[in-house]
Amino acid sequence: MAGYLVRRLLQMILVVFLSAMASYAILNFAPGGPLAGLRQQTQSSRNRLTEEDIARIRAYFELDLYLPIRFSRWFLGWPRGPIVVAGNDLFKDSPIGCRKTIEGVYKDSKGNFQTKVVGCAEYVYLTSLVNRRSSNGVIRGDFGNSWRLNRDRPVTDLLWSRLPKTLLLGGLVILISLGLAIPLGIYSAVHQYSKFDYIFTSFAFMGQSMPTFFFGIMMILLFTIVFKNAGLPYLPPGSAAAVRDWNMPWFGTIVAGSMVDRGLHLILPVAVLTFVSVAGWSRYVRSSMLEVLRQDYVRTARSKGLTENVVIAKHALRNALIPFVTLAVFTLPTIFAGAIITETIFSWPGMGRLYFLALGDYDYPVAMAILFIIAILTVIATLIRDILYTVLDPRIRYT
Amino acid sequence: MADDSKVATLSAEAITTEEQTPLQLVMRRFRKHRMAMFSLVLIAIIFSISLFAKQLAPFKVDELLVGKYFAPWGNVDEATGRVHYMGTDNIGRDYFSRLVYAGRISLTVAFFSVFISSIIGMAVGAYAGFYGGTIDSVISRFIEFLLTIPTLPLLLILSSMLIRNEDLIPIPQPILYGAGQLMLLSPYQARQGVLIILIFAGLGWLTTAQLMRGTTLSLRSQTFIEASKSLGASDLHIIFKHMIPNSMAPIIVDASLAMGGFIVAEAALSFLGFGIQDPIPTWGNMLSATQQFMLDKPWLPLVPGLPIFICVLAFNFVGDGLRDALDPRLKK
Numbered sequence: 001m002a003g004y005l006v007r008r009l010l011q012m013i014l015v016v017f018l019s020a021m022a023s024y025a026i027l028n029f030a031p032g033g034p035l036a037g038l039r040q041q042t043q044s045s046r047n048r049l050t051e052e053d054i055a056r057i058r059a060y061f062e063l064d065l066y067l068p069i070r071f072s073r074w075f076l077g078w079p080r081g082p083i084v085v086a087g088n089d090l091f092k093d094s095p096i097g098c099r100k101t102i103e104g105v106y107k108d109s110k111g112n113f114q115t116k117v118v119g120c121a122e123y124v125y126l127t128s129l130v131n132r133r134s135s136n137g138v139i140r141g142d143f144g145n146s147w148r149l150n151r152d153r154p155v156t157d158l159l160w161s162r163l164p165k166t167l168l169l170g171g172l173v174i175l176i177s178l179g180l181a182i183p184l185g186i187y188s189a190v191h192q193y194s195k196f197d198y199i200f201t202s203f204a205f206m207g208q209s210m211p212t213f214f215f216g217i218m219m220i221l222l223f224t225i226v227f228k229n230a231g232l233p234y235l236p237p238g239s240a241a242a243v244r245d246w247n248m249p250w251f252g253t254i255v256a257g258s259m260v261d262r263g264l265h266l267i268l269p270v271a272v273l274t275f276v277s278v279a280g281w282s283r284y285v286r287s288s289m290l291e292v293l294r295q296d297y298v299r300t301a302r303s304k305g306l307t308e309n310v311v312i313a314k315h316a317l318r319n320a321l322i323p324f325v326t327l328a329v330f331t332l333p334t335i336f337a338g339a340i341i342t343e344t345i346f347s348w349p350g351m352g353r354l355y356f357l358a359l360g361d362y363d364y365p366v367a368m369a370i371l372f373i374i375a376i377l378t379v380i381a382t383l384i385r386d387i388l389y390t391v392l393d394p395r396i397r398y399t
Numbered sequence: 400m401a402d403d404s405k406v407a408t409l410s411a412e413a414i415t416t417e418e419q420t421p422l423q424l425v426m427r428r429f430r431k432h433r434m435a436m437f438s439l440v441l442i443a444i445i446f447s448i449s450l451f452a453k454q455l456a457p458f459k460v461d462e463l464l465v466g467k468y469f470a471p472w473g474n475v476d477e478a479t480g481r482v483h484y485m486g487t488d489n490i491g492r493d494y495f496s497r498l499v500y501a502g503r504i505s506l507t508v509a510f511f512s513v514f515i516s517s518i519i520g521m522a523v524g525a526y527a528g529f530y531g532g533t534i535d536s537v538i539s540r541f542i543e544f545l546l547t548i549p550t551l552p553l554l555l556i557l558s559s560m561l562i563r564n565e566d567l568i569p570i571p572q573p574i575l576y577g578a579g580q581l582m583l584l585s586p587y588q589a590r591q592g593v594l595i596i597l598i599f600a601g602l603g604w605l606t607t608a609q610l611m612r613g614t615t616l617s618l619r620s621q622t623f624i625e626a627s628k629s630l631g632a633s634d635l636h637i638i639f640k641h642m643i644p645n646s647m648a649p650i651i652v653d654a655s656l657a658m659g660g661f662i663v664a665e666a667a668l669s670f671l672g673f674g675i676q677d678p679i680p681t682w683g684n685m686l687s688a689t690q691q692f693m694l695d696k697p698w699l700p701l702v703p704g705l706p707i708f709i710c711v712l713a714f715n716f717v718g719d720g721l722r723d724a725l726d727p728r729l730k731k
Contacts, residue, residue, distance in 0.1 A: 015544060205719075208711040211663045213670045213683075214704040216411050217690060330547055337549045341667055355552060356671060359559045371552060374633055378547045 077137025168348035170335035185285025207279025435720025456496035512599035520607025528615025614646035659714030
């Protein structure tokens with residue numbers, strides 16, 4: 001087991017490193033980014049940007065460094081100056097980036113003029129990194145500064161400000177879903193082909209097919225718009241708390257930011273997410289329960305004369321829930337990533353919405369941080385699942 | 400004597416009972432699944448509507464009727480006598496025409512995503528399962544890892560990168576032209592659809608590959624494969640003549656479920672604004688564009704939302720029915 005764990009840890013480090021590289025590459029290979037609009041601005045006569053301005057902005061976003069160096073500075077927070085080993089200044093003369101590019105104009109196959117980087121007018125060397133601001137590196141928990149959403153503030157600040165909201169939403173949804181899905185699945189499996197089972201399976205099927213964005217909009221339509229127009233108590237359609245006090249029919253004024261206000265704002269997003277996950281999970285519990293109920297040891301337990309409740313609770317359920325562990329563990333990265341669609345519909349200020357906004361605003365450090373953390377959590381979830389399996393099912397052994 | 404004659408008539412009956420081909424058997428079992436049959440009819444209707452989009456839609460998708468915003472259902476365009484069956488949207492475009500064209504685009508994207516991802520998945524899965532070894536374990540680990548990552552963040556990042564930087568992946572003009580014909584778009588506009596298909600196919604083959612690998616592994620040790628091998632059949636012959644036909648059942652079921660999944664995924668991407676962009680109609684971006692007018696015109700988001708829901712439900716039912724029909728052992 002110890003050897004296995006060590007091997008797994010080494011594998012994890014490799015996977016984490018590779019996914020960091022992949023997430024960095026996806027966002028940084030693409031042209032555009034924060035400089036996309038600058039070229040257009042240079043064309044206008046006012047606010048004309050000089051070459052020097054562009055070079056400065058490029059340096060500000062570290063875009064003047066070559067990709068491997070940039071990645072290393074993002075991931076390890078290194079190099080931050082000359083590399084001195086035993087008194088020797090290594091790589092003193094090798095360029096690590098290009099401060100000012102030379103752009104050539106050429107005619108493409110369609111006869112349009114295109115610009116292309118053809119050379120470098122001014123190289124960057126290791127010595128010029130000394131006075132640059134730099135993050136401490138992702139491995140030290142520093143994801144650099146945000147470019148757009150919260151300009152020049154650390155990405156971690158943004159993440160920490162969003163995390164509680166996402167954990168609140170995700171945690172509530174998981175608790176309620178587990179509480180509903182397991183009993184529903186068990187009941188439906190034990191009473192297979194009963195009326196309840198039919199109604200339940202059809203509802204679960206519908207729930208699994210229901211796209212969250214459509215469902216969310218329908219919920220807003222019903223519980224906010226229709227209820228409000230009918231003069232009934234209605235639920236707020238978005239955000240985590242009201243900005244100013246609002247009036248609810250029958251109940252009177254609700255103070256903005258109070259517990260009641262926050263609770264009311266939670267209801268719709270929680271309901272949408274719970275419905276969808278209960279639909280999936282309970283079907284899963286039902287089918288694995290059905291499989292277990294057919295096993296020999298369940299028949300043995302019954303023939304020993306145990307009551308049906310004991311057979312189900314003690315013999316069947318524990319084994320039926322083993323595959324369910326996988327499903328439950330992998331909600332870990334999903335909770336962190338937040339429910340992107342649901343958070344967007346209900347403008348819930350959580351991680352999912354942050355990621356959505358970061359991609360929309362070209363705020364790459366934020367998007368990369370979220371993507372990287374998702375990858376790490378996925379790897380950790382895989383490990384937890386494998387370890388839990390050995391605990392729950394003694395037949396599984398890793399060597 | 401009496402018993403003998405009974406046996407004789409019984410065996411005669413057994414001989415004269417019409418023999419059914421596997422396909423007939425599957426069809427018979429599928430027909431028993433009422434919801435699946437009903438869904439198949441629904442899918443056929445939606446497909447034929449989008450097939451005849453050009454003929455059915457009275458207006459062009461991007462035809463702006465200036466000043467005629469939020470026209471009610473059944474409103475008649477005085478100048479030409481054409482009817483706005485479902486009124487117009489916030490900038491005066493005929494809603495019904497857009498809905499019909501959107502169906503064409505959404506369904507084409509979903510169909511080709513399924514098609515390409517199935518082919519990639521089958522190829523990779525068959526290769527990994529058939530040859531095994533280090534390549535197999537590397538591929539399997541890779542697939543497992545990708546499958547556990549939440550999909551939506553990945554989809555979002557890829558499509559936001561690719562759709563915004565159109566030249567990043569050069570797509571040959573004939574493909575764009577063909578895709579444009581299929582989706583009733585200009586070749587330039589069709590690029591977005593093709594990119595979405597590529598992204599979906601790039602992430603969608605994983606489950607198919609896993610399925611294919613599993614069946615290939617279990618088939619590999621069966622006697623008829625050994626027999627084929629000992630007769631001198633080449634690897635390609637075994638894969639194409641034995642492995643693929645014998646593993647079609649789960650793959651067809653998976654493809655049917657994936658079809659629904661891709662329709663939702665495309666709608667979700669377009670809904671969030673990272674998929675196919677506005678002048679081109681898709682159910683997803685129609686839903687997101689009209690979401691803000693929900694307060695007083697609730698039908699605007701409902702109209703494009705319903706076909707998404709219906710399509711997904713229908714494809715899931717068909718998948719369920721196919722699973723029961725193709726492989727009764729899997730029946731839940």
